[in-house]
Amino acid sequence: MPPSSTVENYLKAIYQAEMAHGERGALVPMGQLAGALGVVPGTATTMVKALADSGLVSYEPYAGVRLTAAGQKLAALVLRRHRLMELFLVQVLDMSWAEVHEEAERLEHAASDRLIDRIDAMLGRPAVDPHGDPIPDHEGAVVTPRYQNLLTCPLDTPVTLTRVTDQDAEFLRFLESNDLTPGRSIRVETRDAAADHVLVRRRDDQPVMIGMRAAAKLLVAPG
Amino acid sequence: MPPSSTVENYLKAIYQAEMAHGERGALVPMGQLAGALGVVPGTATTMVKALADSGLVSYEPYAGVRLTAAGQKLAALVLRRHRLMELFLVQVLDMSWAEVHEEAERLEHAASDRLIDRIDAMLGRPAVDPHGDPIPDHEGAVVTPRYQNLLTCPLDTPVTLTRVTDQDAEFLRFLESNDLTPGRSIRVETRDAAADHVLVRRRDDQPVMIGMRAAAKLLVAPG
DNA sequence: TCGATGATTTTGAATAATCAAAAGTGAAAT
DNA sequence: ATTTCACTTTTGATTATTCAAAATCATCGA
Numbered sequence: 001m002p003p004s005s006t007v008e009n010y011l012k013a014i015y016q017a018e019m020a021h022g023e024r025g026a027l028v029p030m031g032q033l034a035g036a037l038g039v040v041p042g043t044a045t046t047m048v049k050a051l052a053d054s055g056l057v058s059y060e061p062y063a064g065v066r067l068t069a070a071g072q073k074l075a076a077l078v079l080r081r082h083r084l085m086e087l088f089l090v091q092v093l094d095m096s097w098a099e100v101h102e103e104a105e106r107l108e109h110a111a112s113d114r115l116i117d118r119i120d121a122m123l124g125r126p127a128v129d130p131h132g133d134p135i136p137d138h139e140g141a142v143v144t145p146r147y148q149n150l151l152t153c154p155l156d157t158p159v160t161l162t163r164v165t166d167q168d169a170e171f172l173r174f175l176e177s178n179d180l181t182p183g184r185s186i187r188v189e190t191r192d193a194a195a196d197h198v199l200v201r202r203r204d205d206q207p208v209m210i211g212m213r214a215a216a217k218l219l220v221a222p223g
Numbered sequence: 224m225p226p227s228s229t230v231e232n233y234l235k236a237i238y239q240a241e242m243a244h245g246e247r248g249a250l251v252p253m254g255q256l257a258g259a260l261g262v263v264p265g266t267a268t269t270m271v272k273a274l275a276d277s278g279l280v281s282y283e284p285y286a287g288v289r290l291t292a293a294g295q296k297l298a299a300l301v302l303r304r305h306r307l308m309e310l311f312l313v314q315v316l317d318m319s320w321a322e323v324h325e326e327a328e329r330l331e332h333a334a335s336d337r338l339i340d341r342i343d344a345m346l347g348r349p350a351v352d353p354h355g356d357p358i359p360d361h362e363g364a365v366v367t368p369r370y371q372n373l374l375t376c377p378l379d380t381p382v383t384l385t386r387v388t389d390q391d392a393e394f395l396r397f398l399e400s401n402d403l404t405p406g407r408s409i410r411v412e413t414r415d416a417a418a419d420h421v422l423v424r425r426r427d428d429q430p431v432m433i434g435m436r437a438a439a440k441l442l443v444a445p446g
Numbered sequence: 447t448c449g450a451t452g453a454t455t456t457t458g459a460a461t462a463a464t465c466a467a468a469a470g471t472g473a474a475a476t
Numbered sequence: 477a478t479t480t481c482a483c484t485t486t487t488g489a490t491t492a493t494t495c496a497a498a499a500t501c502a503t504c505g506a
Contacts, residue, residue: 004463006462006463029483030483030484030485031482031483039463039464039465040464040466041484042464042466042467042484043464043465045484045485045486046485047464061484061485062470062484092315093338093345094341095337095338095341099337102335103334103335103337103338106333107333107334110329110332110333112325112326112329114318114322115316115326118316118317118318119316227492227493229492229493252453252454254452263494263495263496264453264454264455265454265457265494265495266494266495267454268454268456269455270492284454284455284501285453285455447506448505449504450503450505450506451502451504451505452501452502453502453503454500454501455498455499455500456497456499456500457496457497457498457499458496458497458498459495459496460493460494460495460496461493463490463491463492464489464490464491464492465488465489465491466487466488466489466490467486467488468486468487469484469487470484471484471485472481472483473480473481474480474481475479475480476477476479476480
């Protein structure tokens with residue numbers, strides 16, 4: 001039988017936690033996983049043990065979980081469905097950047113491979129979703145370019161906003177209203193660690209001030 | 224909390240069974256309901272009692288179930304989601320008539336009202352889905368015209384194929400390959416009860432022979 | 447009125463997923 | 477070495493949904 005939505009969500013969360021940690025295959029602690037999924041830690045432990053029995057993750061008691069190759073593929077395919085769905089909702093149904101995440105969160109478990117492929121074709125086999133997140137191919141393979149963020153990129157040098165690693169609708173609405181969306185060209189004018197802020201200058205010379213926590217979520221590519 | 228997919232499916236099945244029976248508000252026997260949902264009768268009994276506790280159906284032991292007003296509205300909204308989704312998949316994603324039912328069967332539980340309304344708007348607030356089934360409005364109100372079928376309509380009189388009351392992919396593919404889809408103009412040439420068949424003549428004069436069971440599922444309007 | 451028959455309900459049990467709270471573990475700080 | 481504290485696992489329960497099979501009911505015909 002196909003994996004349940006719950007299983008898919010656990011795999012996705014582990015995948016994303018591994019990625020967030022920088023290195024693939026990192027051990028994800030139970031507490032973090034439970035937090036990401038909104039369940040109590042004991043629940044995550046139980047579920048992870050079941051996933052381990054299915055060969056989708058490898059579990060090290062008191063240390064954490066990581067995905068096996070099989071689990072990684074499944075997780076990537078869930079992400080593929082999610083991201084194609086988001087892009088579709090934005091491009092075809094004209095929904096807002098900020099509101100598609102929740103919707104895709106549910107649709108990703110209901111859409112068939114046939115449907116996802118139709119969408120993929122209609123959109124022209126896109127490489128990234130509206131947030132700049134890479135879309136795995138139908139085998140689950142992804143290339144994740146290593147971008148800098150607004151805290152690490154060079155100052156006073158034009159860069160292209162490429163990816164936003166946060167799905168919070170509130171935050172996305174803020175970015176949108178300040179025209180800080182993937183594709184925009186910007187440059188970092190100043191950083192002030194003490195004041196915990198970064199001053200961004202847009203192409204049209206408008207300044208936007210954002211906190212460092214937020215700045216770290218805005219990934220950019222040279223140019 | 225929102226109704227589970229299971230609850231939605233029970234309500235939908237009861238709604239459709241009531242409709243199929245001709246009159247709204249008909250008592251649906253447990254066995255029939257269980258059959259429609261692919262569960263054993265005992266399961267349906269248990270579930271229906273829970274639905275009754277929620278005020279969605281009224282349950283008469285050993286007699287059957289019927290929807291309350293609340294249940295009816297919920298069921299109609301599920302049908303709305305289902306039918307708009309089917310039409311959307313056919314019109315926008317170019318999927319086939321025959322394959323959208325299963326897909327919509329899953330998506331109907333995952334799509335938000337926002338999404339459904341977008342789809343409704345994009346499609347121009349359509350009145351019927353690809354099978355000619357009426358689409359309830361966002362309040363759950365539907366108008367279900369009373370059509371004749373190929374067994375009851377007058378002979379040798381042009382009629383318009385208006386609705387197909389069967390979602391079986393195999394059957395739909397047969398109809399499609401014979402150009403018997405909603406909107407086509409046809410007429411019934413002969414009926415033979417003994418041979419259990421109906422001879423239909425298409426607008427282009429091509430004859431199509433179908434069994435009476437199938438003929439009963441093809442609804443038509445005069446003209 | 448009495449069964450027989452077929453449908454319906456009940457009972458007991460299973461699975462998936464979850465929580466609360468008790469118990470246990472490990473590693474840093476003393 | 478010990479203690480401590482945060483994190484993790486275990487335990488016991490609960491909810492939703494389901495099945496198998498035993499028990500019950502309603503009705504039709506004799």
